[in-house]
Amino acid sequence: xxxxxxxxxxxxxxxxxxxxxxxxxxxxxxxxxxxxxxxxxxxxxxxxxxxxxxxxxxxxxxxxxxxxxxxxxxxxxxxxxxxxxxxxxxxxxxxxxxxxxxxxxxxxxxxxxxxxxxxxxxxxxxxxxxxxxxxxxxxxxxxxxxxxxxxxxxxxxxxxxxxxxxxxxxxxxxxxxxxxxxxxxxxxxxxxxxxxxxxxxxxxxxxxxxxxxxxxxxxxxxxxxxxxxxxxxxxxxxxxxxxxxxxxxxxxxxxxxxxxxxxxxxxxxxxxxxxxxxxxxxxxxxxxxxxxxxxxxxxxxxxxxxxxxxxxxxxxxxxxxxxxxxxxxxxxxxxxxxxxxxxxxxxxxxxxxxxxxxxxxxxxxxxxxxxxxxxxxxxxxxxxxxxxxxxxxxxxxxxxxxxxxxxxxxxxxxxxxxxxxxxxxxxxxxxxxxxxxxxxxxxxxxxxxxxxxxxxxxxxxxxxxxxxx
Numbered sequence: 469x470x471x472x473x474x475x476x477x478x479x480x481x482x483x484x485x486x487x488x489x490x491x492x493x494x495x496x497x498x499x500x501x502x503x504x505x506x507x508x509x510x511x512x513x514x515x516x517x518x519x520x521x522x523x524x525x526x527x528x529x530x531x532x533x534x535x536x537x538x539x540x541x542x543x544x545x546x547x548x549x550x551x552x553x554x555x556x557x558x559x560x561x562x563x564x565x566x567x568x569x570x571x572x573x574x575x576x577x578x579x580x581x582x583x584x585x586x587x588x589x590x591x592x593x594x595x596x597x598x599x600x601x602x603x604x605x606x607x608x609x610x611x612x613x614x615x616x617x618x619x620x621x622x623x624x625x626x627x628x629x630x631x632x633x634x635x636x637x638x639x640x641x642x643x644x645x646x647x648x649x650x651x652x653x654x655x656x657x658x659x660x661x662x663x664x665x666x667x668x669x670x671x672x673x674x675x676x677x678x679x680x681x682x683x684x685x686x687x688x689x690x691x692x693x694x695x696x697x698x699x700x701x702x703x704x705x706x707x708x709x710x711x712x713x714x715x716x717x718x719x720x721x722x723x724x725x726x727x728x729x730x731x732x733x734x735x736x737x738x739x740x741x742x743x744x745x746x747x748x749x750x751x752x753x754x755x756x757x758x759x760x761x762x763x764x765x766x767x768x769x770x771x772x773x774x775x776x777x778x779x780x781x782x783x784x785x786x787x788x789x790x791x792x793x794x795x796x797x798x799x800x801x802x803x804x805x806x807x808x809x810x811x812x813x814x815x816x817x818x819x820x821x822x823x824x825x826x827x828x829x830x831x832x833x834x835x836x837x838x839x840x841x842x843x844x845x846x847x848x849x850x851x852x853x854x855x856x857x858x859x860x861x862x863x864x865x866x867x868x869x870x871x872x873x874x875x876x877x878x879x880x881x882x883x884x885x886x887x888x889x890x891x892x893x894x895x896x897x898x899x900x901x902x903x904x905x906x907x908x909x910x911x912x913x914x915x916x917x918x919x920x921x922x923x924x925x926x927x928x929x930x931x932x933x934x935x936x937x
Contacts, residue, residue, distance in 0.1 A: 612705030821926025
């Protein structure tokens with residue numbers, strides 16, 4: 469199944485004539501003079517017709533901006549503990565429909581600018597988030613289409629490089645300022661056991677998450693990934709898979725919701741956060757791991773350690789060339805990974821997805837990936853995922869006498885007498901299907917091997933599964 473923008477749920481165009489826009493703002497202003505319920509009926513009627521009419525991109529965009537401005541006015545009636553009316557929830561849904569249709573027009577037209585596309589994606593996601601919030605405030609299950617469209621908007625943003633484009637949007641309760649942030653704000657709200665919150669607490673929690681949600685990350689899913697956390701299937705009509713569900717979809721659409729940096733940031737000083745917001749965040753965070761127990765027992769262990777950062781440095785260390793290490797302090801550890809604290813000036817080289825070698829004084833160093841990070845006044849907090857197996861240095865060439873390129877071979881014993889190998893290379897150095905000459909550090913002979921499809925890709929390195937005699 470391929471995710472496609474055309475799967476966005478929007479109604480058919482029912483009319484051939486364009487809705488009259490000449491007096492739209494005047495009609496919206498007149499509606500404000502009525503009671504809230506009568507005004508919402510009038511505004512909804514206008515928006516309902518607009519969403520089902522053929523319009524130019526510019527006409528639709530200007531009209532939706534006007535409706536968004538008036539939405540802010542009507543949302544003031546439902547702040548605090550006041551539950552929203554059914555008409556207001558319907559207004560959120562129709563505004564989401566409007567921006568989804570606008571998005572389709574943008575994608576079907578000429579190549580849009582990234583800020584323009586990011587703004588439209590954000591606005592569509594924002595009104596889906598508002599619909600989600602209002603359903604939870606009424607203790608109602610949101611419609612399945614809401615999650616299908618939310619996942620699809622995230623997918624489009626991911627492929628259009630729009631996830632982290634900042635958008636200025638003055639709404640209450642406060643949304644995060646990027647598409648990634650507001651999507652993850654929705655996920656966190658859904659994971660917070662919202663039907664058990666008291667009146668008014670859903671909106672309070674949504675606002676409290678606005679400054680934190682962007683710290684989480686959706687990472688590629690791997691079957692052998694032993695790190696705990698929610699699993700999201702972007703093709704499913706639900707926020708994430710339940711604890712009892714096993715991923716059955718294509719790995720291309722599966723993501724692991726990494727919360728490490730967010731959980732560390734919850735304990736940072738937050739002067740703009742109210743006491744009530746702090747208390748509700750503290751209360752709901754236990755639900756964010758989908759009630760899953762840790763696969764590995766984590767133990768506090770404060771000890772000094774060193775990191776060799778990057779594939780080139782790891783290759784040199786494995787050859788006993790002693791590159792300059794990065795000092796760190798281990799805060800806790802488990803069989804699956806560790807949390808470290810480094811100097812803040814190391815942030816530039818220790819990015820998410822970076823390959824590192826952990827040196828703790830034991831005879832065998834540990835290969836690991838930087839899974840999450842968070843920078844605060846204590847320094848740079850790192851979450852490492854251990855990569856099981858013995859790391860060994862190798863050289864690769866495009867021909868027997870061509871230039872050498874360093875690589876790292878990760879070898880793990882399998883039941884019986886076999887081995888499973890993974891070859892780590894920098895991104896973009898070789899391509900799938902290319903024949904490479906591989907030489908082990910302890911051997912003089914070279915073996916020619918075709919590079920198979922990668923089974924793990926990060927922002928820095930790629931891992932290829934290898935079959936070696």
